[in-house]
Amino acid sequence: MKTIALLITALFFSLQGFAGGQFAYSAVLLDRVVATVNNDVITWSELRKNIEIENKELLNGLKDEEREKKIKEIEPSFLNSMIDMKLQLQEAVKLGLNVSPHETDEAAADIKRKYNLTDENFIESLKAEGLSLEEYKARLKEQILLSKAVRYEVRDAVLITDKEIEKYYDANKEKYQKEEKVSIRQIFFNLKDSSQKAEVEARAEAVMQRIKKGEDFAKLASEFSEDENRQFSGDLGYISRGSVIKEIEDEAFVLKVGSASKP
Numbered sequence: 001m002k003t004i005a006l007l008i009t010a011l012f013f014s015l016q017g018f019a020g021g022q023f024a025y026s027a028v029l030l031d032r033v034v035a036t037v038n039n040d041v042i043t044w045s046e047l048r049k050n051i052e053i054e055n056k057e058l059l060n061g062l063k064d065e066e067r068e069k070k071i072k073e074i075e076p077s078f079l080n081s082m083i084d085m086k087l088q089l090q091e092a093v094k095l096g097l098n099v100s101p102h103e104t105d106e107a108a109a110d111i112k113r114k115y116n117l118t119d120e121n122f123i124e125s126l127k128a129e130g131l132s133l134e135e136y137k138a139r140l141k142e143q144i145l146l147s148k149a150v151r152y153e154v155r156d157a158v159l160i161t162d163k164e165i166e167k168y169y170d171a172n173k174e175k176y177q178k179e180e181k182v183s184i185r186q187i188f189f190n191l192k193d194s195s196q197k198a199e200v201e202a203r204a205e206a207v208m209q210r211i212k213k214g215e216d217f218a219k220l221a222s223e224f225s226e227d228e229n230r231q232f233s234g235d236l237g238y239i240s241r242g243s244v245i246k247e248i249e250d251e252a253f254v255l256k257v258g259s260a261s262k263p
Contacts, residue, residue, distance in 0.1 A: 035079060037086040042079070051078050053130050089142060092149035099144045104137050107144060110223060147231050180241060184252050185217055185234040188227040189263075204263035211260050 035042040051071055052059060059067055112122050126136050187207060189200045207224050211217055221234025229236060241249055251261040 035083055037083055038090055040086050040090070042082055042086065047075065047079055047082060049130065050082065051075065054078070056129070085142070085146070088146055088149060092145045092152075095149065095152055097145060097148045097152060099141045099148070103144055104141050107140050108137060114223065150231065180253065181238045182252050182255075183238050184236050184248075185221055186227075186229070186236055186248075187217075187221045187225045187234055188229070189224075190226040201263060208260070208263055217260060 032044045033041050034044050034047055048071065051074060055070075055074065059070060062070060108122075111117075112119070117125065123133060126133060131139075187204075189204050191197060191200050203224070207220055210220060218233035218235070222230060225234050239249070239252060241253065243249075244252070255261060
């Protein structure tokens with residue numbers, strides 16, 4: 001059973017020091033627990049650090065008083081988001097899913113390769129974001145675990161064999177004879193501004209060259225695609241005529257099986 005308790009518990013410890021021949025005692029505030037999610041806790045320092053990292057652009061440039069006011073405004077919604085993530089991670093663990101250190105290291109290495117970062121550049125980039133390498137890998141591990149949970153729940157839970165598909169098709173051919181469908185994947189590059197057109201086209205062409213050399217399209221989509229289907233290796237499923245924009249339709253229905261269109 002999922003349990004969530006919001007707490008305002010301050011944790012203290014006493015320091016003993018010798019001053020003027022007598023012991024002086026002082027209570028030092030370490031941190032406070034702002035929520036417990038089953039057996040996991042969320043501390044105030046953890047909440048604040050996440051807010052500062054995820055809202056860096058929003059908070060930059062604000063004076064101390066304005067900064068603190070803005071943090072207070074977004075604390076409740078951000079805490080709810082952290083609670084939701086904790087619950088999702090707990091469910092992933094219950095499903096028996098896990099992420100090995102090798103997977104985390106490979107994901108970090110892929111990011112360094114993608115942005116042409118040396119180990120030193122990578123560490124400096126993390127420091128600029130307020131993260132240590134260990135903290136970044138912990139976040140990366142959570143992201144990978146959540147991605148696995150999504151695939152397990154949405155995809156792996158629906159187990160349909162090729163024979164079952166063939167049997168269903170044979171029994172319902174009349175439904176499909178009038179409508180042609182194709183299954184496609186895409187690698188999407190986001191052109192945010194027309195000034196970036198040359199850069200985006202160059203990146204797309206570089207990926208196209210790798211496809212021509214025989215690299216796996218699905219793997220490249222997972223690495224380079226800039227849309228939500230990236231987590232599904234660019235898989236858009238089956239499309240029919242009129243269900244997508246004309247540019248995609250024109251390419252999709254003339255391509256040979258296993259081939260890729262030009263960027």
